[in-house]
């Protein structure tokens with residue numbers, strides 16, 4: 001039986017735990033093979049989720065989680081670009 005709507009949850013590619021979708025970062029591969037960070041959660045394409053945590057991102061990279069999720073090879077430069085996009089705020093230098 002279908003009860004009340006549950007908040008959607010997704011599994012993190014890094015730590016493999018499920019969290020509320022809205023607390024996670026969605027990386028999406030568009031139909032023309034462009035990877036991007038989906039800030040709206042509505043972009044078209046195949047999506048993969050990670051925690052808002054750089055360690056999870058690095059782990060997903062190390063364990064090829066994104067490649068498994070997208071069923072396609074990802075170059076280091078793509079990881080680097082995504083990482084910068086996701087963590088640019090967190091990674092801001094403390095002093096300039």
Ligand SMILES: [Zn+2]
Nearest residue numbers: 012015051056
């Ligand atoms: Zn995680």
